[in-house]
Amino acid sequence: MGFIRGFDEDTLREVVDTAECDARLAEIDGQRSLPALLERVWLLKVLGRLDEALSLGDETVRFARMAGTRQDLLRSRVLRATVLQYRGAYAAADQEMYTCAAEAEGQGWPSIAAFAHQHRGRNAYEAGDFAQARESFKRTLFLRREAGADDAALESALRAIEAADKRRGPALVLS
Template sequence: MRSLSALNEKAVLLRLLNRLDEAMVVANEAVRQARFTGDREQLLGARVRRAQVLQFQGKIDEAITELTGCVDEARAHEWTALEAFAVQNRGKAHFDAKDYENALADVTAAVFLREKMGASPSDIESSLIAVAVVQSFLDESRAEGSPESDRDAD
């Protein structure tokens, strides 16, 4: 159970079960083990999964900071799949923070990255759905803040 893939899988499952404290312990162990192995791509993936736990714990700013570092590192090494994974998750974190403009930029970037790497149609479709959802929230928030919506409320 100490293998890196098993730790990563366990962290994801614990997060999905909303056992977030346990998920964080396991995610931190996965990051430590990935550092020990010296495989920077595996370390980056483990860091993204740990950031997901942070997001689910409501530590959105911490998650965004971690994911931004992951996006930058993946981009620097031209690890397109990891960049798409990190940028999509950063978009979700921005969405949770109700920062719809940055969320839209990130989920849109994820679509282009997935297309660039030749991802499966279902992976691209899920990113396109995320774009549509974020766009609808952005449109709604803009409408609520517009002068026309203020007049309608009177």
């Protein structure tokens, strides 16, 4: 997304241009397609409007369950779990992300599994579980390679692994 200006070092959350996010949210308000709903959830989340994001996330999951594919449903569930993460419900977010990652891997959908693992890693990182974050980020890297991701996506996973390593401390990085 073009709204992302970087990532916060303490949380790995997106740093966004709020004015651009507000403008985009107004632009797509009322659109009912699944991509538009997913984008609105993400925009509400990064703008800190978490109650609205969670409510719309629930609606998006229902919509995907009824009118989308299983892949759409997994993406919707992971996105809703990121809202839980932003609300501080790390255990609930982790469980949902783990379940989605496992289902995606079981179905042979490496890009969706990588998406779930990346967010699971960010959730663990923010919760202070840097060992779990590192494992999730490593799995993300493996799955992205399997899916044929571009260099930027691979570099993003490598930077996340490095961030988790720095937070774990030098004695633990060798594991």
